Amino acid sequence: MGISHRISRRDFCRVGAAAAATAALPLPAFAQAAARVVVIGGGFGGASCARALKQIDPKLQVTLVEQSRTFTACPFSNNVVAGLRSIEQQQFGYDKIAASGVTVVVQAATAVDATARTVGLADGTSLPYDRLVLSPGIDLRFDVLQGYDEAAAAKMPHAWKAGEQTLLLRKQLEAMDDGGLVVVAAPANPYRCPPGPYERACLIAYYLKTKKPRSKLLILDAKDTFSKQRLFQNAWKELYPGMVEWVSLSQGGKVNGVDAATNTLITDFGNHTAQVANVIPPQRAGRIAMIAGATDKTGWCAIDPVTFESKSAPNIHVIGDACLAGSMPKSAFTANSQAKVCAHAIAALLSGRSPAAPKLINTCYSLAAPDYGISIAGVYQPKNGLLADVEGAGGVSPLDVPRDFRAREAHYAQTWFATITAEVFG
Amino acid sequence: MKGLRIAIAAAAVAAWYQPLLAASDPPPGAASCSGCHSTGTTAFSISRLYGRDAEDITKAMAGFRDGSLPATVMNRIAKGFTDEESRAIAAWLAAQK
Numbered sequence: 001m002g003i004s005h006r007i008s009r010r011d012f013c014r015v016g017a018a019a020a021a022t023a024a025l026p027l028p029a030f031a032q033a034a035a036r037v038v039v040i041g042g043g044f045g046g047a048s049c050a051r052a053l054k055q056i057d058p059k060l061q062v063t064l065v066e067q068s069r070t071f072t073a074c075p076f077s078n079n080v081v082a083g084l085r086s087i088e089q090q091q092f093g094y095d096k097i098a099a100s101g102v103t104v105v106v107q108a109a110t111a112v113d114a115t116a117r118t119v120g121l122a123d124g125t126s127l128p129y130d131r132l133v134l135s136p137g138i139d140l141r142f143d144v145l146q147g148y149d150e151a152a153a154a155k156m157p158h159a160w161k162a163g164e165q166t167l168l169l170r171k172q173l174e175a176m177d178d179g180g181l182v183v184v185a186a187p188a189n190p191y192r193c194p195p196g197p198y199e200r201a202c203l204i205a206y207y208l209k210t211k212k213p214r215s216k217l218l219i220l221d222a223k224d225t226f227s228k229q230r231l232f233q234n235a236w237k238e239l240y241p242g243m244v245e246w247v248s249l250s251q252g253g254k255v256n257g258v259d260a261a262t263n264t265l266i267t268d269f270g271n272h273t274a275q276v277a278n279v280i281p282p283q284r285a286g287r288i289a290m291i292a293g294a295t296d297k298t299g300w301c302a303i304d305p306v307t308f309e310s311k312s313a314p315n316i317h318v319i320g321d322a323c324l325a326g327s328m329p330k331s332a333f334t335a336n337s338q339a340k341v342c343a344h345a346i347a348a349l350l351s352g353r354s355p356a357a358p359k360l361i362n363t364c365y366s367l368a369a370p371d372y373g374i375s376i377a378g379v380y381q382p383k384n385g386l387l388a389d390v391e392g393a394g395g396v397s398p399l400d401v402p403r404d405f406r407a408r409e410a411h412y413a414q415t416w417f418a419t420i421t422a423e424v425f426g
Numbered sequence: 427m428k429g430l431r432i433a434i435a436a437a438a439v440a441a442w443y444q445p446l447l448a449a450s451d452p453p454p455g456a457a458s459c460s461g462c463h464s465t466g467t468t469a470f471s472i473s474r475l476y477g478r479d480a481e482d483i484t485k486a487m488a489g490f491r492d493g494s495l496p497a498t499v500m501n502r503i504a505k506g507f508t509d510e511e512s513r514a515i516a517a518w519l520a521a522q523k
Contacts, residue, residue: 052457333461340457348451356451359506361458363499377499379455379506393506397498409498412462415472419464426466 034059035350038119038129040109040288042066042094044073045320045335046135047424050102052343058101060347063127065119067108069093071425074193075332076417077162081169082203084370090162092425112292114313131346134294134301134310135320135335136286137161138192141299144282146257146266155260156277159200160192172276173204178212180275183265185255186221187282190300192321192330194227195376197280199366202232205240206369218272219246220265221253227329228366228376228396235368255279285322292316300324305382306357307345308338317342326386327378334362336420357382359390365413373397373409448521453514455507465522476522483516484509 039050042064050064071092079085098104105127111120118126140158142149148156159169173182182204186197201219208215217240226232236244247253252269259266264273284290284299294301294310301318302311308323310316319342320335328334337360345355363377378394380387397409463475475483489495490504491512497504507515 336461337458340452340460344451344457357454358457359454359511361455361461361503361506363462363503375499377502379503381454390506393502393504395502405498412472412498416462419472420461422464422466423460 034061035130036061036063036128037131037133037346037350038063038065038127039133039135040065040119041135041137041286041320042068042071042097042104043135043137043320043335044332044420044424045137045339046133047071047094047097048336048339049133049135049319049343051097051100051424052340053346054101056343056347057350060350061103062101063103063105063129064094064097065105065107065109065121065127066094067106067122069106072162072166073332073417073421074160074162074196077159077166078196078200078203079367079370080162080166081159081173081200082207083170083174084203084206087163087167090166092421094425096426109288110291112288112316114293114316117315130315130350132292132316133342133346134286134289134292134316134318134322135339136288136322138283138321138330139286141282141284145255145279147260148258148279148281152258152260153279156258156263156279158280159278160196160280160283169276169278173207176212176215176275179214180212180216181272182208182215182217182276183272183274183278184217184219185265185277185279186219186223186226187280188222188249188254190324190330191280191283193364194329194331195232195364195366197221198226198228198232199368200278201244201246202235202239202366202368205236205244208243209240215243217244218274219244219253220255220267220272221246221248222255224248224250228374230399231374231396232366232368234399235372235374239369239372283321285318289318289322294318296324298324305385305387306355307349308342309345317346326380326383327389328360328362328380328387329364329376329378331362331364332420333364333416334360336424337361360387363416365409365416367410367413368406369410371410372403372406373411373413374406375409375412444521447518448523450518452518454511456515456518459515459519475519478520480513480516480520483519484513487512487516 039046053062073090094104108122120126157165157169159165255265257266263277264271289295294313301323303323308317319338321330341358348355360380365375374397376396379390487504490497490500
């Protein structure tokens with residue numbers, strides 16, 4: 001099957017005819033028809049899920065709806081910011097997914113009718129489904145930090161969706177004079193990639209140390225604690241002494257607003273004018289999740305921890321960054337783990353079986369320097385309606401180990417990226 | 427004679443069971459392994475687990491769990507699984523191609 005900008009007329013007629021036949025026939029005939037699963041979002045969650053569904057049951061009609069022809073991965077995009085990697089190395093296409101039997105529709109999904117079980121597309125056509133998977137990732141909130149809207153983001157990049165924004169931040173760092181101040185503003189929990197802002201601080205510091213050693217990097221944080229904290233703080237001391245400063249919430253680190261005209265970040269304790277300002281704003285589930293009625297008042301999606309079915313929208317499953325998965329952090333590894341569990345659960349539900357309680361794993365690497373890797377891992381299982389840590393498992397890399405241990409974890413980080421992108425897109 | 431018959435029967439059961447196991451739902455945790463351990467033919471340095479001997483995988487998991495095998499991250503992950511869960515994961519991985 002190929003990638004189409006829109007569903008071909010023939011496919012669309014076939015879908016229409018099938019739907020009409022389904023309506024006219026008694027139930028047993030319906031049970032024999034190939035079930036239709038639509039997946040919205042072609043990132044680590046959605047692309048993995050579409051592919052896994054087709055692999056589990058080749059008879060399923062699986063459609064992946066994604067508005068972009070090329071996926072730009074966030075993991076390792078901090079290396080692009082620091083000039084250590086090209087953006088092309090972050091980019092993947094959907095040809096192999098289409099070749100595996102998934103119908104790839106390159107369009108934006110604009111509507112979901114949970115009662116009629118249809119997805120509306122930007123060109124006005126609609127796709128019927130028996131089960132829908134939403135893996136829309138995040139939307140950045142431009143309504144929380146005063147003055148930080150999309151226009152401000154063109155001056156003070158978030159670079160929290162990989163692509164143009166990543167390259168903009170890199171260009172600003174390259175254009176900055178030695179001795180400049182770089183500010184990274186980190187949001188409160190929950191958000192995509194909890195250790196991401198601190199890895200970014202490390203790799204920007206690596207760039208500054210190499211190219212602009214009189215510069216400083218300030219992290220303004222809306223939190224008092226963060227992922228892999230001791231490991232990052234040790235790395236700052238060890239690798240970038242005197243260069244990186246972290247200002248916690250209780251020290252006045254929370255950014256309330258910005259003045260994009262002067263590149264100023266505003267906190268309760270004072271203003272910071274930066275040469276380069278990287279503002280990572282609060283986030284919520286991608287917009288289609290709200291349209292589908294799958295978000296709650298937090299802006300994220302509550303799910304059943306066995307099937308990933310939405311707690312508010314039946315027959316709609318939510319995976320990846322958009323869902324509230326208890327203790328599971330919002331990472332690419334998590335999205336991929338959830339995608340496979342969700343695919344098996346959907347295959348079971350469609351054949352009338354009840355899915356078994358799963359266990360899921362997350363492993364997440366960060367680089368403090370190109371040859372200095374640290375990791376966090378966790379094992380999760382359903383408990384009291386959420387995904388909870390399996391006690392005694394998981395945790396972060398040890399604090400006191402020789403540098404070759406860090407070098408090995410940096411190597412594993414690279415290997416992980418090659419493996420997971422090959423599994424999903426290769 | 428009787429021993430041979432049992433052996434043939436056991437082999438027949440195994441031959442019948444392997445494809446069924448391969449196609450069965452992965453036991454809890456097993457679907458996550460391929461996030462790091464390649465299932466493809468590309469030679470990455472993190473070991474491929476599909477088709478590996480089940481006993482080897484079970485032993486490795488036990489070694490990571492009790493600390494007798496050196497590890498960077500597998501020690502932290504293995505502690506999330508019991509011996510029985512590890513055996514089920516190992517059998518399923520071994521049955522995959």
